[in-house]
Amino acid sequence: MASSLKRHNLLVTTDLVRDISSFQRVAEVYRSNELDEGALANLLPQIDALLIFNWPEFLTEERLGGMKQLRFIQSILVGVNHIPFDKLGSRVIVCSNAGAYSLEVGEHAFGLLLSAAKRVVETNNSVRMGKTDFKEFRGVATDILVLRGKTLGVIGYGGIGAVVARLGKSFGMRVIALPRKRGRVEKGVELRWGTGALPGLLAEADAVVLAVPLTRSTEEMIGARELLMMKKSAILVNISRGDVVNQGALFEHLKLNPKFTYATDVWWFKEGRETLITEYPLTSLPNFIGTPHISGPTALSSGRPQKMAVLNTIRYLEGLRPENVVRRSEYLTGQS
């Protein structure tokens, strides 16, 4: 099946990558949606590289177990928490797509932050529902957060966190950020590490943006205790993954603190899939703002994430060291 002149067999499991000509010089390339069940079953044991978007449903634990040649998985999504790391052989390298969505997701984070800060959703809906006396809105003006001079906390300082921090500075905000690695220096951003860093950031910030990947150590990193450390009128923006926040604790906190706002583009996972249906009736609360995970798809429509994933896959196929190799120990399972 695979040509003897080519060392690699690549399987592309998503239609997001349309043009596969750039691979054909260095690998035999297959598309899962062009193969029937039998052909797919025969092919999988020979595949050494996968280019995926969502985790393909046909890659069950049993089939994955039979893929003895598998060495490389490139994700088009920036987050790789959907990959079942505990079912992968130890020689498999997994690459995220870090940086590919930073611009669009960073802008979206600011869209959520400003929608909350300027009370756009809440007051727009009140006017729509017939609240048409200016006097009824007098109290709102003092609830509005003027960003200039306030403190922005950025948790996670990768590509997206850096875009968010830069925008925060341009609004005249003081920016505190928690990077994953020590030692980095960034002009105009207070980078902090260590055990006291998170509580300090949460206590000082008027607005916090979550921009960490979902890993073993970031899962539910924001729970009841952390929410209590925050200002009563703070804004918490999430553009990482829903499960970074404990949903039950968030629901209680929003109910008890009507001036606190949670604004998110990402939702909790249930049975391995992100879902807009929440366990707690969060969307009935006026201080919960949620967009249906639309920041990433916006980037996809630019073609940049696909192009970056293709280029990184070619690095692997050509024998170069690929970028964005994930530390597998940080991920317990994809089914969080």
Added chain:
Amino acid sequence: MASSLKRHNLLVTTDLVRDISSFQRVAEVYRSNELDEGALANLLPQIDALLIFNWPEFLTEERLGGMKQLRFIQSILVGVNHIPFDKLGSRVIVCSNAGAYSLEVGEHAFGLLLSAAKRVVETNNSVRMGKTDFKEFRGVATDILVLRGKTLGVIGYGGIGAVVARLGKSFGMRVIALPRKRGRVEKGVELRWGTGALPGLLAEADAVVLAVPLTRSTEEMIGARELLMMKKSAILVNISRGDVVNQGALFEHLKLNPKFTYATDVWWFKEGRETLITEYPLTSLPNFIGTPHISGPTALSSGRPQKMAVLNTIRYLEGLRPENVVRRSEYLTGQS
């Protein structure tokens, strides 16, 4: 009533200015809400300076006609379109409060712009109403406007326009602005003048922010013709005055162009007062976003507009030339 040692009699008609001690060195100071009807009627003919917020209801045309000493009116509002210029003697100087609200209103303009660009209001409300399948939102991602690289048009380049332009640049936008006066130069902003400037800006911009004062020449400057010049998917933000836009034309345009968004903090005047009740059912349209004029009050809660108005009034009382003197010929009437 007035001390012979003090040359000025100042009437303060708003509770927004609480501390009047700074005036007392240079003027007799009165508060309208501390005087009964008779005392007020006796006092008005001696008043030469007024410090106002909204136009006071007791200052009827007849009473104004009797205020022969009136020489100076300081507005705490930045816009002075509420002042009945045609009822004022020719020697009365009117001062706006330009610059006092620029930061808060400029930030609010960006809040409205990003809420529209990132489809926050629309998608949040859809999820709330039970649209909980991600697939139903697939089309939205391509409707989202990524600001970087896009063109922002700023109509009116005073204090607020300059804040908006600066924020636009920090989002990586190309910024075109129409200042009121020729000859100004601003780094990184394309300033334009003359007859072709407005049509050019409207045609090129992905988002337009209205930041002009409401005057004879800006009233309904955006009508059916101007809306047609804009991109079908453009965002029009209004933080100046509702009446800068023709309401009927806007309603028709929003109905015919569902991807066009109008996002406003300011509403149309009716019988001399701004009102949230519109002639056309604008708030029933999904592509209309309206906040209930909350950007200005936010600035008031900082105390800055009051302080600036007080300082400018003192300039007049001390015989210095006050700032922000309005060109009366630009305003036909306050009852627009």
